[in-house]
Amino acid sequence: MSIAKALKEETIVSENSEKDGRKITITPRYCKGCEICVKLCPESVLEIKDFKIHVARIDDCTACMLCELRCPDFAIEVDGKAKKGKSS
Amino acid sequence: MSGKEVFYQGNEACAEGALYAGCRFFGGYPITPSTEVAEFLSRRLPKVGGAFIQMEDEIAAMASIIGASLVGKKSLTATSGPGMSLKLENIGFACITEVPCVIVNVMRGGPSTGLPTGPGQSDVMQAKWGTHGDHPAIALAPASVQEIFDETVRAFNISERLRTPVILLTDEIIGHMREKIVIPEEGELEIWDRPRPECPPEEYLPYDISKGIVPPMADFGSGYRYHVTGLNHDASGFPTNKPSLVQPEEERLMAKVTENLDILEKYEHFTKDGAKIGVVAYGSSARSTKAAIQQAQEEGIPVDFVRPITLWPYPVKPTIEMGEKVDYIVVPEMNLGQMIDEVQRCIEGRAKVVGVNRVDGDPITPENILEKIREVA
Amino acid sequence: MAFNYDEYMRPGKLPHIWCPGCAHGIVMKSIIRAIDRVGLEKDRTVIVSGIGCASRMPGYVDFNTLHTTHGRSLPFATGVKMADPSLNVICVAGDGDALAIGGNHFIHSCRRNIDITMIVFNNNVYGMTGGQFSPTTPHGKLASTTPYGNPDYAFDVVELSMGAGATYVSRGTVYHAVPLERQIADGITHKGLSVIDALCTCPTTYGRRNKLGSATDMIMWFKDNTVGIKAAEKLSPEEMEGKILTGVFRKDIKPEYCEEYQKIIEMAQGA
Numbered sequence: 001m002s003i004a005k006a007l008k009e010e011t012i013v014s015e016n017s018e019k020d021g022r023k024i025t026i027t028p029r030y031c032k033g034c035e036i037c038v039k040l041c042p043e044s045v046l047e048i049k050d051f052k053i054h055v056a057r058i059d060d061c062t063a064c065m066l067c068e069l070r071c072p073d074f075a076i077e078v079d080g081k082a083k084k085g086k087s088s
Numbered sequence: 089m090s091g092k093e094v095f096y097q098g099n100e101a102c103a104e105g106a107l108y109a110g111c112r113f114f115g116g117y118p119i120t121p122s123t124e125v126a127e128f129l130s131r132r133l134p135k136v137g138g139a140f141i142q143m144e145d146e147i148a149a150m151a152s153i154i155g156a157s158l159v160g161k162k163s164l165t166a167t168s169g170p171g172m173s174l175k176l177e178n179i180g181f182a183c184i185t186e187v188p189c190v191i192v193n194v195m196r197g198g199p200s201t202g203l204p205t206g207p208g209q210s211d212v213m214q215a216k217w218g219t220h221g222d223h224p225a226i227a228l229a230p231a232s233v234q235e236i237f238d239e240t241v242r243a244f245n246i247s248e249r250l251r252t253p254v255i256l257l258t259d260e261i262i263g264h265m266r267e268k269i270v271i272p273e274e275g276e277l278e279i280w281d282r283p284r285p286e287c288p289p290e291e292y293l294p295y296d297i298s299k300g301i302v303p304p305m306a307d308f309g310s311g312y313r314y315h316v317t318g319l320n321h322d323a324s325g326f327p328t329n330k331p332s333l334v335q336p337e338e339e340r341l342m343a344k345v346t347e348n349l350d351i352l353e354k355y356e357h358f359t360k361d362g363a364k365i366g367v368v369a370y371g372s373s374a375r376s377t378k379a380a381i382q383q384a385q386e387e388g389i390p391v392d393f394v395r396p397i398t399l400w401p402y403p404v405k406p407t408i409e410m411g412e413k414v415d416y417i418v419v420p421e422m423n424l425g426q427m428i429d430e431v432q433r434c435i436e437g438r439a440k441v442v443g444v445n446r447v448d449g450d451p452i453t454p455e456n457i458l459e460k461i462r463e464v465a
Numbered sequence: 466m467a468f469n470y471d472e473y474m475r476p477g478k479l480p481h482i483w484c485p486g487c488a489h490g491i492v493m494k495s496i497i498r499a500i501d502r503v504g505l506e507k508d509r510t511v512i513v514s515g516i517g518c519a520s521r522m523p524g525y526v527d528f529n530t531l532h533t534t535h536g537r538s539l540p541f542a543t544g545v546k547m548a549d550p551s552l553n554v555i556c557v558a559g560d561g562d563a564l565a566i567g568g569n570h571f572i573h574s575c576r577r578n579i580d581i582t583m584i585v586f587n588n589n590v591y592g593m594t595g596g597q598f599s600p601t602t603p604h605g606k607l608a609s610t611t612p613y614g615n616p617d618y619a620f621d622v623v624e625l626s627m628g629a630g631a632t633y634v635s636r637g638t639v640y641h642a643v644p645l646e647r648q649i650a651d652g653i654t655h656k657g658l659s660v661i662d663a664l665c666t667c668p669t670t671y672g673r674r675n676k677l678g679s680a681t682d683m684i685m686w687f688k689d690n691t692v693g694i695k696a697a698e699k700l701s702p703e704e705m706e707g708k709i710l711t712g713v714f715r716k717d718i719k720p721e722y723c724e725e726y727q728k729i730i731e732m733a734q735g736a
Contacts, residue, residue, distance in 0.1 A: 003471045003479065032485030039681040065467040069642050070684070072490025074479055077466045113548055115540075134733035139547045139726060144573035148540035151533065155513070155544025158531065159552070163544070181534050308529040308545060309552050311508050315475075315524050317532035326478075326524060 002077055004030075014055035022063050022080030028052050031075035037067035043085045046076075060086060091272040098263040099124035099166075101233045102192055102256065103132065104271060105240030106164045110279055111190075112138035113163035115152030117145060117171060120204040121260040122194040125166035146174035150191070154178060157187045158316065160307030162244055166192035169202060169211050172218065179253055180219035181318045183341065186295070186303070188247040188282055190240070192256045194263040195371075195422075197449050206449030207260035209371055210423035215255045216400045222338055224345045226352060227255040227400040229370040233267035238277075239397065245280040246352065250344045251302050257399060259422070261372040261451055285312060294325045301340050301347065345401050354397040357406040359413070360390035365461055366414040366439070368394045368407060368431050373420045373452050380457035389465045402430045411435030416464040420444035420452045440464075473497045473507070478525045483518060486680025488639040488665035492586055493522050495642050495663075496557070499649035510553040513542040515562035518593045518667075519586030522557050536566030539574040542581050550723035555653065556583045561591040561599040564620055568600070575629035575658050579722035582652045582659045585622055588667040596670025607674045622662040623714050632717040633659035638687035639666065641711065648713060656721050664691070664709070 004011050004027040015023040024045070033051035043060040046053050046067065053076065055061075062085035065078045096104065103125045106114075114133055116126040126142065133140040139156070143149040146167055153163035167175065172193045182189055197203025198210045215227040226246060230239040236258055247254040285292050285304040294314040295303045303323075306312030319327035320334045328334065345352065358381075365384075369377040374395045381391045392414060394406045407430075410417060417439050419428040428443045435441070444460045446452050474497075483489045500510065510528045514520035516535035523530035529552075533541045538556040546554045563571055563585045574581065590608060591597040598608035598615050601622065605614045626634045633655040637645030645663060652659030666672060666683040677683050687709075694712035697705060 002466060002469060003474050003476075006471050007476055030480045032480065034486035034680045036486065036681045036684060039679070040684075068467050069494075070491055070639070072483065072486075072488055072494075073481070074470060074474075074490070074494075079466060113544065115544055131733075134726075134730040137730060137734070139730075141543065141547055141726075143540060143543070144569050147537065148543070148570055148573070151537045151540035152544030152547070154533075155531070155541040155546075156548035157544075158529075159545055159548035161548045163548075177534055178537070308511055308531075309509055309549055313507060313527060313529050315530045315532065317524070318534060319532070 003074055004077070014058040016058045016061060018059070020080065022061055023078070024055050024058060024061060025077045025079070026053055026055065027075050030073045032073055034072070037071050037076055040070055041067055091270040091276065093268060093270055095266055096233055096269050097124060097266050098233045098236045098258055099194065100128050101237040101269055102166070102240045102258065103128035105237040106190070106244065107132060107136065108237070108271065108277065109162060109241040109244035111162045111164045111244060112136065113153060113156035113161040114140045114165065115143050115149040115156065115163065116165050117143055117149045117167065119146070119168045119171045121196055121263050122166040122168050122192060125192060125194070129164070146171040147178060150175040150178035153189045154182050154187050157189050158308045160310070162188070162248065164190045164192065166194065168194050168196045169198040169208070170200065172211055172214060176219040180221055180223055182253040183219070183223035184318055184320070185316050186251040186305070187253070188251055189253050190243045190247055190256060191253060192258065195257060195259040197447060203449040205260065207372060207451060208422050208447065209259060209373065210426065210447065212257065212399060212423070213426045215257055222342060224252050224341050225400045226252065226345060226398070227257050229257045229397060229399040231262065231371055231374040231395065233262065233265065234269040235397070236262060237269055237271070241277055241279070245278070248282040249280045249302070249351065250348060251282055251305055252344055257371065259372050289313070293323045295321065295323045297323070297340060301343055349401060352398055352401055353403055355403040355406055356393070356395040356397065357409070358393040360385065360392060363390040363392040363413065364415045365389065365418065365464055366392035366394065366410040366416070367418045367420065367457065368396070368410070368427070369420050370396045370399055370427065373422060376452050376454045377420060377457055379454035380461065383454060383458055384461050389461060391461055399427070402434070404434050407431055407434040408438070411438035414439050417441045418444060418457065418460050418464065420457050422446055422452060468498050468501070470494065470497055473500065473527055475525060475527045481525055482521055484669040486668045487518070488588070488680070488684060489519055489522065489586055491639040491642055492584070492645070492663045492665050493525065495646040496555070496584060496649055497526065498646045499653060502646065502650045503653050505553045505653070509551070510555065511542070511545050512555045512557060513538045513545065514556065515558045515567060517559040517562045517591065519557055519559035520562060536562050537570065538562070539567065539570040539581065539583065543574065543579055546579055546581055546723060547726065550580070550727070553653065554581045556581055558583070558585060559592070560585055560587045560589060560601040560622070564600040564622070564625070572625070572629040575626055575631035575660065577722045578630060578632055578657045578719055580656050580658070582649070582661070584649060584661045584663055586665050587622060587662050588665045588671060590667045590671035592667040592670055596667070596674060608671070622660065626660040627715055631660045632657035632715065632719050634715040635660070635713045636662040636664065636709070636711045638664040638691055638711060640684050640687040651713065651716070655716065657719060
């Protein structure tokens with residue numbers, strides 16, 4: 001169970017349209033709008049709106065999990081099996 | 089008293105007392121005139137499965153004993169004036185984190201490098217006020233080699249019971265002199281241990297005062313995981329700057345002393361019929377005082393005597409009693425006037441207070457004190 | 466998730482105090498993953514820190530944690546370790562804490578080779594106090610106390626550690642968070658004093674004053690300006706100009722302090 005779930009933090013979950021298990025969970029309360037994940041996403045899945053990250057293009061997400069790795073704030077989690085992306 | 093008779097140096101008696109009290113960690117640094125405490129324990133601690141380390145500096149030595157105490161080991165460091173000045177920050181850390189430990193200051197001539205091989209008593213105010221901030225101050229001042237042994241054991245006991253650092257103030261005279269002492273049998277002297285938690289780990293709060301002002305202290309590594317910080321903190325150990333939490337926390341730390349005077353206060357109070365002069369003296373100066381008073385008695389001048397053994401908290405009651413009885417109080421100190429201020433403060437003008445002060449590296453002699461007694465008689 | 470941090474975090478402490486874009490969170494997560502990778506027991510692990518932004522890390526994680534005085538994480542940790550050598554002891558500190566005021570303890574702990582893992586959150590500045598220069602601020606850089614440019618030169622943390630006798634020495638960056646995690650895990654497993662120079666960022670003070678771009682730009686700088694040791698062997702001196710080496714620089718087996726002291730205990734008790 002993730003920290004956000006354990007503490008019943010408010011989260012925003014985006015599932016991709018193929019419903020193959022790939023999804024991104026954002027905990028807005030933890031997000032500080034630093035944009036590290038936005039800029040380092042190889043597929044440009046994320047964007048900043050009102051100083052918080054949002055998932056703009058969930059279907060492009062390859063579940064590489066680099067955003068989760070490099071988020072300093074535990075604000076983003078990715079689930080699902082990795083797949084090849086448009087940028088590779 | 090049964091036990092083993094030995095001919096010990098004061099510093100050795102201190103180290104022996106520490107071992108008797110259950111000390112199993114020493115972190116120190118060489119400094120005259122305390123080094124023998126370290127050397128003695130470097131030989132004896134490994135024999136009892138304890139640990140000795142000479143650290144890279146005095147600050148590290150103080151830090152190491154706090155770390156070891158958090159793992160549950162009774163721990164000691166020993167130094168003199170300059171080293172005490174270096175240790176002060178971490179002593180304050182031990183006060184606010186409530187970690188038991190004993191710090192020995194074998195006082196020498198100061199300030200700064202001063203007189204490394206000469207005695208002094210000029211660190212007594214530092215023992216109370218040295219580290220910044222409001223903090224509980226407990227300091228013991230033995231006056232003989234046997235008393236160094238006994239007071240070291242007592243220092244550990246107080247430190248454990250109240251979860252706070254205790255300073256043992258000796259000096260170069262009693263630290264280096266040799267006297268016959270008796271090391272008590274095991275079990276003869278009471279040994280106190282810090283209160284440890286009885287609740288399950290999930291419920292443990294390291295600064296929980298629901299059962300009293302000294303919270304139970306868990307050993308690191310024993311299954312109770314908690315946070316220790318020098319920042320002002322709440323009952324869970326985490327930093328806070330909420331006024332409603334900080335004020336009571338600070339007051340509680342001070343209350344450890346003010347509400348435990350029964351176990352902290354220790355002094356001798358000798359009175360003579362018709363005495364109009366009194367002496368307040370501690371440590372080596374008390375030894376000369378006893379001789380001076382004896383001589384004064386023979387010269388027809390009865391003199392009362394208060395000898396604080398616990399220096400901080402200062403023994404107010406006997407001092408006021410003396411102030412109400414006598415016209416003059418003489419305060420001999422190997423400094424230029426420190427505890428004399430405390431005496432003045434206590435008696436609030438009930439008697440005149442005069443000092444006998446030497447900072448030349450030689451002890452205050454009975455003759456020095458006698459001269460002053462004759463002067464005010 | 467790539468990794469579930471939940472088990473290792475104290476509940477209710479997030480969001481942490483570090484600035485938006487501060488890379489300390491990336492180092493903290495790497496440490497957690499490393500601890501998990503090695504399989505340390507939480508009850509038997511002690512994390513000790515000094516004072517500064519990096520030193521706030523232990524409060525967030527569920528171990529025995531000790532937040533000490535400025536520069537002093539290593540001597541406190543030494544007392545902990547000597548009192549019970551079976552404990553896993555990890556120190557975390559910033560570059561100023563570890564190498565300026567803590568410099569003496571740093572070199573002696575390395576020399577002593579006591580089994581402690583020291584992770585230096587190296588962001589070239591005193592962040593918490595507003596951005597003063599530190600022993601790792603490069604020459605010429607701006608800081609609040611070097612408004613005309615730093616006249617000083619920086620320590621090379623790796624060289625310093627090796628010179629002082631540390632037996633595991635590595636450097637990683639927050640861009641290369643997975644190799645960093647591996648180095649930390651290696652350092653923890655290593656029996657002796659391990660130093661991991663974790664290059665991270667302070668966009669708020671150092672970055673802004675020196676116009677280093679966004680938080681992300683500062684992290685990307687590590688990608689472009691660091692070279693692994695093996696790769697560096699193939700590059701010319703011109704290509705290596707201005708580049709920082711990363712990787713494992715030393716991994717020696719030497720007598721560890723607590724083990725040596727245990728021999729002393731046996732000797733003292735046997736005699």
